[in-house]
Amino acid sequence: MPLSEHEPIVRIAAKGDGVTTSGRHVAGAVPGDLYSQEHGVEPGTHHVEPPCRHFTRCGGCQLQHADEEVLRKFVIDRVVNAAAGQGLEPGNLLPAHLSPPHVRRRATLHGLRTQKSAVLGFREGGSHRIVDLAECPVSHPAIVGLFQPLRELLATHGPRGNVDIALTVCDQGVDAGLVHFPLEDLAATEGALDFARDHGLARLTIDQGYGAETVWEPEPATVTLSGVPVGLPPGAFLQATRDAEAVMIADAREWLGGSPIVADLFAGLGTFAFALAGTGPSTRKVLAVEAECAAHLSSKVASTRTAGKMIALHRDLFRNPLQPAELDRFDAVIIDPPRAGAKAQIAQIAESTLSRIVYVSCNPSSWARDAATLGAAGFKLEQLRPVGQFRWSTHVELVSLFTR
Numbered sequence: 001m002p003l004s005e006h007e008p009i010v011r012i013a014a015k016g017d018g019v020t021t022s023g024r025h026v027a028g029a030v031p032g033d034l035y036s037q038e039h040g041v042e043p044g045t046h047h048v049e050p051p052c053r054h055f056t057r058c059g060g061c062q063l064q065h066a067d068e069e070v071l072r073k074f075v076i077d078r079v080v081n082a083a084a085g086q087g088l089e090p091g092n093l094l095p096a097h098l099s100p101p102h103v104r105r106r107a108t109l110h111g112l113r114t115q116k117s118a119v120l121g122f123r124e125g126g127s128h129r130i131v132d133l134a135e136c137p138v139s140h141p142a143i144v145g146l147f148q149p150l151r152e153l154l155a156t157h158g159p160r161g162n163v164d165i166a167l168t169v170c171d172q173g174v175d176a177g178l179v180h181f182p183l184e185d186l187a188a189t190e191g192a193l194d195f196a197r198d199h200g201l202a203r204l205t206i207d208q209g210y211g212a213e214t215v216w217e218p219e220p221a222t223v224t225l226s227g228v229p230v231g232l233p234p235g236a237f238l239q240a241t242r243d244a245e246a247v248m249i250a251d252a253r254e255w256l257g258g259s260p261i262v263a264d265l266f267a268g269l270g271t272f273a274f275a276l277a278g279t280g281p282s283t284r285k286v287l288a289v290e291a292e293c294a295a296h297l298s299s300k301v302a303s304t305r306t307a308g309k310m311i312a313l314h315r316d317l318f319r320n321p322l323q324p325a326e327l328d329r330f331d332a333v334i335i336d337p338p339r340a341g342a343k344a345q346i347a348q349i350a351e352s353t354l355s356r357i358v359y360v361s362c363n364p365s366s367w368a369r370d371a372a373t374l375g376a377a378g379f380k381l382e383q384l385r386p387v388g389q390f391r392w393s394t395h396v397e398l399v400s401l402f403t404r
Helices: 068-084 147-157 186-198 242-255 271-277 293-306 343-351 364-376
Strands: 007-012 018-020 034-036 040-042 106-113 118-121 162-170 173-179 203-207 212-216 222-225 228-231 261-265 285-290 310-314 332-335 356-361 380-388 397-403
Touching (some): 007 068, 228 293, 271 285, 271 293, 332 343
Antiparallel strands (some): 162 173, 203 212, 222 228
16 A cells, blocks of 8 residues: 555454554554554544543553444444354344443552552553553542542552552442552551541452451441342452443343243342342242352342342352253343353253343353354344443443343
């Protein structure tokens, strides 16, 4: 291509680069832009001003320069293309859900004490360097409000090495977990406790190399799931945004509305199990199966509020998936596995007599692989909704319904 010849950008690749008609990948470009080797990227109508001053340096976001139309299409294409790669076509492609700014309720930051102060933020893309954040338009205000206080805590009492800081917004406020943060003396211990008290933390845990130890928790930290307060173990998984969680729950409820006995596999704290069981008068029974012990115990304790409609089972579904004879007892299954998918469990579902599966996924690629197994067993992809709850990132999720 001559240096001055312009090529249009026609799509966004999986990692966020713009792609020209000839297949050239161009960083920082979106559909509608023009690219030439001589002039670089000439912004088009879908190219917008990034809302964050740290964009391009911070590795947390890749698509802040794309407008709403491009973001929505990217989320849809990632899911639809993953399905098409396995020969699957949804009977009904539902509108994509995009989470708005300022709602992400969990984040893991990195901190480092310097000679005069400290830096705190996410890492640069492809690097271990920390971007010292002054703002974060994707994160909940309660999380952003702790950036400077945490920086001051690290500057005063932090170690010389890297510190990881997990922040989660729960019912009582922000749950903060510090890793690689040794309390080497009384001053450091008092400083950590003063920090937790002065900033109204729901809980402060510190991992000094032996696992998370709670040093501050005025009352038990909980997260409310479909009206049920569930104990929140340190580091427990939650959907990143409440709005995306609500959309996926609404879809699951609608698609499983007539199923009286349901198994929730990889149930975690019970995000879907509590929604399906409910606390009011109903006859539906839900078995919530989870391998992680702390999450299982939390959901088991909270299940007493469902009047016996939800039962929690501790079981590793990777090593010991439910077998066809066990699955045949249920009218439907909802499954929400980790990023690796659920190859072993899906194989058993395929051999069962089940005819209705809701599959929630945080990885379109592993979902599509599992979906192909279901397709070979006679299931059809009836409903599919792309979900972009990690706004401005290339991380895409989905909720789907398979029937046979």
